[in-house]
Amino acid sequence: MDLRVLQTFVVAATTENFHQAAETLFIAQPTVSQHIRLLEKELGIELFVRIGKRVRLTPAGKRFFPHAKSLLDQWHSGMEDLLAWRQGYQDRLQLAVSPTIARTSLLHLIHRYTKLYPDVDISIKIVESIEIGPLVQSGQADLGLTRMIPGEFQLACYLLHDDPIVFAVPHNGGDMEAPLPDWEQELTTKRLLTHNHPGYWDELLLQLRQRGLALRTMVVSQTDITKRFIEEGLGVSFLPRSAISRDLFENRFIELPTPGLELPKVASYLVLPKVSASETVQRFVDILAALYPPLPLVND
Template sequence: MNITWIQTFIVAAKYENFHKASEVLYLSQPTVTVHIKQLEKELGVRLFDRKGRNIVLTAYGREFLPHAHNMIDSLDNGVNHIEKLRQGYHKTLTIAVSPLIASTYLPYWIKKYIQVHIDVEVVVHVVESNLIAEEVDKGHADLGLSRMESKTLGLSCEKLYEESLKIIAPHDGWDIESSPPLEMESLLSSEVLLTHNHPEYWDTILLELKNQYGRIRTMKVSQVHVTKRFIEEGFGFSILPISTVRRELAEGRLLEVFTHTIKLPHAATYMIKKSKNQEINDFISKIKELI
């Protein structure tokens, strides 16, 4: 049985139109028709009935469709497996990671890990912290790196490290050395506080700010990199983990605000796993070595 016939059948079934299938497959419409007829001859049954200019699956076609998908999936898996072996990969480590960690520490960790474990293919799924435990629990990832603690039954959750938070404001146009220090009270009266770009600490901070300063203007921005962009454009200020703004502070694109009026908590990074294998243990060991 020709695999091309199977692929043509799946596309034709999806669009229920031979002309559309020919466009998607970059084939002529007569070629699509020939593929279907050859497959029907091989199986000994009709797979489609005509309905005006369109086509519909017959009962036999509906029964055969999932098997056709399985054949293509099996072929793809086999090709991918051989390609991995050709590239020298014999094992796979899939990591579900929050956007914040993915854009800060993770590239360095992976770089150091694969220098030693060259036979391990690392696959990275970037998902929000509140979804990482589910990814690990369902087996979609071997390891989770999250900014949110997980209490999901059957999973282990370990705090890897903590880092300080910084109050970050736009550059005011002055030379950094001669610029007057920014004060929290003046910021709150003149700027919008960009909140909820981290899953854990904002409720605590907002409660303390409201207790001390009363009503404040806030705007929720769910991603740290978007928050930073807002601040760089001169709109609003925020409270962010130091790892996310270290470069911008060093380059003078953002300013740090110092205050003794509120006590800032720390931001934590958690490791979430369900099972143990050598690849997971080796990667965790490398992270702990680099922290």
């Protein structure tokens, strides 16, 4: 079976549009149709039905799709492994990392690991924390660095470090000796940018509303965008200190104290399968254990 034909089928099945599949694959649309006809002839069954300008998988096409995708994934994995071997890599380490950790502590970890073990081919998936548990459990990642405890029972989760939440407002550029603004006034006169980090927003908003504060909120789901909005004067937010430490140092933000308000903490976690780790994974865990002793287990 020609892998190019298989690739055309998978893309066409995903897009349900031969024209879009052709654009994705950088081939002519008649070539897409030809590839599908060749595959249907080889399998002896119809894979698509036309509905107007779009196509839909037949029951046989739906049944064949996961097998075709698996074959392509195995081929790509084999090619990547061979390429890594030709480049001098002897082993592979796959990480799934939350954006917040990727922007802060990951750089130091990767520097240290690659210096000690230059023959390991490292791949890093930057995904939201809620996606990390399933990736590690399914074997698509060897370990995860996340900002929330995963719900999967087959995983072990270890605490790396706590990270305090702070109230961040834009720097006004005025007199450095001037008194800090009142935090409650900042909240009620500016828009509060929320839900940029998993785990603490619902409880924090409840606390704020119980104080009788009239809040205008805006959900901004990414920390980087939240920071940009704060810098441009579009709002204020409660963020992990590690996420804004450089911004505070460079006077782009001000961290306001919030007397009377108990701010939560968030944490970073290491996620591993409960089965024995490979030597390559264990070396990475050893580096983490040296940086963040004693790595307590936080789930059973």
